Amino acid sequence: MSESGLALVDRMLEGDRLALARLITLVENRSPLVPEVMRRIHPRTGRAYALGVTGPPGSGKSTLVDKLIALLRREGASVGIVAVDPTSPFTGGAVLGDRIRMQAHALDPGVFIRSMATRGSLGGLARATREVLKLLDAFGMDWVLVETVGVGQTELDIIKLADTTVVVLVPESGDAIQTMKAGLLEVADIFCVNKADRDGAQHLVAELRFMVHLHREGRHAAQQPGWEIPVLTTRAVEGAGLDELFGEIRRHRELLETSGTLEARRQARRRRELYELIVQELRREVEGQLEADGALAGYLEQVLSGALDPYSAVAEILAKGIWPRPAP
Ligand SMILES: Nc1nc2c(ncn2[C@@H]2O[C@H](COP(=O)(O)OP(=O)(O)OP(=O)(O)O)[C@@H](O)[C@H]2O)c(=O)[nH]1
Ligand SMILES: [Mg+2]
Structure with missing residues (x-):
């Protein structure tokens, strides 16, 4: 280095x-x-508590995060924020919006805000986000917040980096939840219905409570006994409902910490991380060797010409120990 x-x-x-x-x-x-x-x-990581805030575009995540920062600062906690937008290949509009919305905290030495968008591969974004969270953790931030848009697979990978996850929905997202249901229940620890000043908020609350009730024995729920996902309403711009939301976040954290679930979650994360890094390394290596290595290149040629099917090629390469090779 x-x-x-x-x-x-x-x-x-x-x-x-x-x-x-x-x-x-x-x-x-x-x-x-x-x-x-x-x-x-x-050695300097593992201290920060990671809070994820996710939801559809424009649901008010940044506005909520901005208010949460204020609540955390009032308690004297330092806060690092990563706003991730997997839907945008540019450091563009949303990011600028985040900056403006959180501007009040920009000069606060106890706050560090960073926005990230997709550069190149989506898969790389989850890894980069994890690394940035570690940097903020090592820097000494008590809390690290990650805001991410949507609930596709990359977003799920990102949000799984959090200890507690708030899923933000708005009355207009009624139809959207039908399609996102599985993904939402896989990650939500708390549901927040924002823009409760709009029509349909109570309807959405009822719908979500019903969904939580139906899936109370699902995998995510089963992993945290004693926790039934709360459904709260907020009006983020006015700050209404924020104390309640923060209260539920703290209650969830306490439950995780006292039940040992936090450590279990973090271990599951470390396991995933190790697997991912191993697979990435192996992939990089095999990509490098496929063309360069004589024996492998021979197989590649045969597969390219159609003379050999890829299944047989893989079986032979692995069986003959051509790859992976023992370290020199
Ligand atoms: N009526 C109403 N508007 C709100 C509320 N909360 C946020 N907004 C507005 O909704 C718009 C989007 O808010 P953001 O906080 O940027 O939402 P976001 O989810 O971070 O947006 P992206 O990061 O672009 O996905 C802004 O114009 C906010 O002022 C609310 O409770 N009620
Ligand atoms: Mg935002």
């Missing part, structure tokens, strides 16, 4: 915000320094 990369980590650990910002940029740019950075910060 370059001297400057190392120095950056040291400066970040001493509380240098500019160094933190530059390390996040390294992560976004998939710098080859990232594994070494992660290795060095590891």
